[in-house]
Amino acid sequence: MTELTGGPSLPQERRVVTAIPGPKSLELQARRTAAVAAGVGSTLPVFTTRAGGGVIEDVDGNSLIDFGSGIAVTSVGNSAEAVVRRATAQLADFTHTCFMVTPYEGYVAVCEQLAELTPGDHAKKSALFNSGAEAVENAVKIARAYTRRQAVVVFDHGYHGRTNLTMALTAKNMPYKHGFGPFAPEVYRVPVAYGYRWPTGPENCGPEAAAQAIDQITKQVGAENVAAIVIEPVLGEGGFIEPAKGFLPRIAQFAQDNGIVFVADEIQSGFCRTGQWFACEDEGIVPDLITTAKGIAGGLPLAAVTGRAEIMDAAHPGGLGGTYGGNPVACAAALGAIETMRELDLNAKARRIEEVMKGRLAAMQEKFPVIGDIRGRGAMIAIELVKDPATKEPDAGAAGALAKACHAAGLLVLTCGTYGNVLRFLPPLVIGEDLLNEGLDIIETALAAL
Structure with a gap:
């Protein structure tokens, strides 16, 4: 199963052992601030040591569920065998x-x-x-x-x-x-x-x-x-x-x-x-x-x-x-x-990811009116967040808060949208369904706290 994990030694599990970012990431961030141009941003300043399947491991030993794929790049997983x-x-x-x-x-x-x-x-x-x-x-x-x-x-x-x-x-x-x-x-x-x-x-x-x-x-x-x-x-x-x-x-x-x-x-x-x-x-x-x-x-x-x-x-x-x-x-x-x-027929895997994600997100939308729209296809899914479903006024603050809560819990998510109010999900196509559902649990918990 090396295609799925980027090597058999990378456990496919979420593991949060420090605050995120942790102390070693913060040390590296200080070095980065001194050496890297300020115009180069980062969504989440945790420094990666290994990645594969559906997880990213950082220098502090945290293992994050990856709903970003390096912005839709590592669709086959990180360090895929072939x-x-x-x-x-x-x-x-x-x-x-x-x-x-x-x-x-x-x-x-x-x-x-x-x-x-x-x-x-x-x-x-x-x-x-x-x-x-x-x-x-x-x-x-x-x-x-x-x-x-x-x-x-x-x-x-x-x-x-x-x-x-x-x-x-x-x-x-x-x-x-x-x-x-x-x-x-x-x-x-x-x-x-x-x-x-x-x-x-x-x-x-x-x-x-x-x-x-x-x-x-x-x-x-x-x-x-x-x-x-x-x-x-x-x-x-x-x-x-x-x-x-x-x-x-x-x-x-x-x-x-x-x-x-x-x-x-x-x-x-x-x-x-x-x-x-x-x-x-x-x-x-x-x-x-x-x-x-x-x-x-x-x-x-x-x-x-x-x-x-x-x-x-x-x-x-x-x-x-x-x-x-x-x-x-x-x-x-x-x-x-x-x-x-x-x-691995990754087209079929993408369609299955859509089925799981849209089903879970639709149930969340019924509970949380902040979700104005669910859209996308395959493993390119997003929710648009609004202050009021009737007016559809964009809620960028909610998107930022939701992303921050997910990051703290060990789930990497990205925002996007002209109004900055969209949470987008781009998991690797090889992610395990258990990790996919665990990531969705984190999103649901974060929505409830919001």
């Missing part, structure tokens, strides 16, 4: 040549896997990078090269990264954009189908939001000027918003009708996270380009743009790349992660 085995073998052979100098098979093999796994049966090609932001930025470059247009359309509540261009694409000011402008031009933001907060109700949201977005693109930008429409099929940092049904197909059709490259940003939602290989499969969306990162390589830095061969080939030779893009060790890890996803 990831370690393949990456270790690659480390012993060579760590780097730069694919643009002398290539290697691992890069090609990852691109072959991406062509096989991503939606659509058309001819596909990929280019590999280091981070999600790099993938999105390169998707825009490729779309502009292909269409010879400049404008990029993104959506309210969207998050796409921290580089200059991807900050422009990202909706939320604090902490992602504040004080860092000016941003890249020719970026236009339109409404998204946020069912819970749609004025005429979730049942009308999909078609109405699509009509509004298309009207704005047509009137304010001009469809003939748009190179790319970029959207997360499930919006991550913006609050795990699942666009209301019908919205994505309508936007994708509009893109196709107007020669616009439709880009699905699957960086957080991809690789079995939502119970399918990619979240856009839920409504049968076949994107022109798809960006991936996070869950692709079991914790090693790797990202990709995959798409229609004729679009991917639009950039001139030498126009795409980067010194470390598609690093051989990261590629080996990705092949190990994909092997693990197939062998």
Whole structure:
């Protein structure tokens, strides 16, 4: 069972033996404060020594239940056996040549896997990078090269990264954009189908939001000027918003009708996270380009743009790349992660996590009116907290207090949302059901105390 635990010596149990953070973490935090830039934050300043399965162990001997997966990265678990085995073998052979100098098979093999796994049966090609932001930025470059247009359309509540261009694409000011402008031009933001907060109700949201977005693109930008429409099929940092049904197909059709490259940003939602290989499969969306990162390589830095061969080939030779893009060790890890996803059927595990979590959270919602909405798919689940279910006024204070209480009890959870009022749950797909339920017990206790 080494795939599930990151090694047989890491017990799959919650263990709280000190205050969290404990004394050794506090000592390390003092060193960190002196040496690490203040702009680099941490959700919970406990210093990790080991992690695997559904737990994170810290320097003080505490073992925390992990509902974060390093922000949806360690879906196969931390130090998954196949990831370690393949990456270790690659480390012993060579760590780097730069694919643009002398290539290697691992890069090609990852691109072959991406062509096989991503939606659509058309001819596909990929280019590999280091981070999600790099993938999105390169998707825009490729779309502009292909269409010879400049404008990029993104959506309210969207998050796409921290580089200059991807900050422009990202909706939320604090902490992602504040004080860092000016941003890249020719970026236009339109409404998204946020069912819970749609004025005429979730049942009308999909078609109405699509009509509004298309009207704005047509009137304010001009469809003939748009190179790319970029959207997360499930919006991550913006609050795990699942666009209301019908919205994505309508936007994708509009893109196709107007020669616009439709880009699905699957960086957080991809690789079995939502119970399918990619979240856009839920409504049968076949994107022109798809960006991936996070869950692709079991914790090693790797990202990709995959798409229609004729679009991917639009950039001139030498126009795409980067010194470390598609690093051989990261590629080996990705092949190990994909092997693990197939062998353990992690799509089925994600669907089971959804069944357990949504069942328990729905029961909590009946008891605790602070839970305004439960949403998400697979192991990408969130609750939106409100001061009053009738007014839906966001309650960021409750989200912060709830997260703090969970952390103190030994459960790592993350917040998100444009209003800072969403608690998001991203457990490793290999987490044991006992740990999953224990984590939900902690959330219920914290809600009762709230």
